[in-house]
Amino acid sequence: QIQLQQSGPGLLRPSQTLSLTCDISGNSVSGNSVAWDWIRQSPSRGLEWLGRTYYRSKWYTEYTLSVKSRITINADTSKNQVSLQLNSVTPEDTAVYFCVRGFLNALETWGQGTLVTVSS
Amino acid sequence: DIQMTQSPSSLSASVGDRVTITCRASQNINNHLNWYQQKPGKAPKLLIYAASSLQSGVPSRFSGSGSGTDFTLTISNLQSEDFATYYCQQSYSLPRTFGQGTKVEIK
Numbered sequence A: 001q002i003q004l005q006q007s008g009p010g011l012l013r014p015s016q017t018l019s020l021t022c023d024i025s026g027n028s029v030s031g032n033s034v035a036w037d038w039i040r041q042s043p044s045r046g047l048e049w050l051g052r053t054y055y056r057s058k059w060y061t062e063y064t065l066s067v068k069s070r071i072t073i074n075a076d077t078s079k080n081q082v083s084l085q086l087n088s089v090t091p092e093d094t095a096v097y098f099c100v101r102g103f104l105n106a107l108e109t110w111g112q113g114t115l116v117t118v119s120s
Numbered sequence B: 001d002i003q004m005t006q007s008p009s010s011l012s013a014s015v016g017d018r019v020t021i022t023c024r025a026s027q028n029i030n031n032h033l034n035w036y037q038q039k040p041g042k043a044p045k046l047l048i049y050a051a052s053s054l055q056s057g058v059p060s061r062f063s064g065s066g067s068g069t070d071f072t073l074t075i076s077n078l079q080s081e082d083f084a085t086y087y088c089q090q091s092y093s094l095p096r097t098f099g100q101g102t103k104v105e106i107k
Helices: none
Strands: A003-007 A018-025 A034-042 A046-055 A059-063 A071-076 A081-086 A095-103 A106-110 A114-118 B004-007 B010-013 B019-025 B033-038 B045-049 B062-067 B070-075 B085-090 B102-106
Touching: A003 A095, A003 A106, A018 A034, A018 A095, A018 A114, A034 A071, A034 A081, A046 A071, A046 A081, A046 A095, A059 A071, A081 A095, A106 B033, A106 B045, B004 B085, B010 B019, B019 B033, B019 B085, B019 B102, B033 B062, B045 B062, B070 B085
Parallel strands: B010 B102
Antiparallel strands: A003 A018, A018 A081, A034 A046, A034 A095, A046 A059, A071 A081, A095 A106, A095 A114, B004 B019, B019 B070, B033 B045, B033 B085, B062 B070, B085 B102
């Protein structure tokens, strides 16, 4: 059974860096037919895809344009986890963040979600 | 970016009803359309992928159809556990985009 366990701080000040990790069990992070996506959800923006990483003989990452200058998604094969970093956060980055396993072009398995609040 | 538009935004229905939710894409996405169910405080759950394929473990009362720009999620014989919010999502191109959601409430 594939499980994704997220961890990371829930309260940040403006200009700080959001850092979340997603521990993967039941699947290798470098599996050849999967991707690891990060998605966030807020009342104002709805569900918003942020980016993904995946391994196909080498590592690839893709990001949405609106956060491309601030975001980094990495995979750590030694820990079988993926991470999300979002720099210079503002209150607009307040949302529930999800780590998601992508398979067969769908978002198949979701982490439990992490509420991140950005407030001074 | 591809815009996804769902209708209605909300609906009221009774147990046993047949419910239909529609999703329209701003351009042709072939069959690259997925449906999710979300309950309050929980992560979305994949129901249907590739427009009409039922995800493993999902009850057969859920079905999807459509191709191109217009898609439908149908719930036949609505059950109490089906009251939730439903989202469509396109997987044709990046960035992945979602509909705004349809909330199914108890009449």
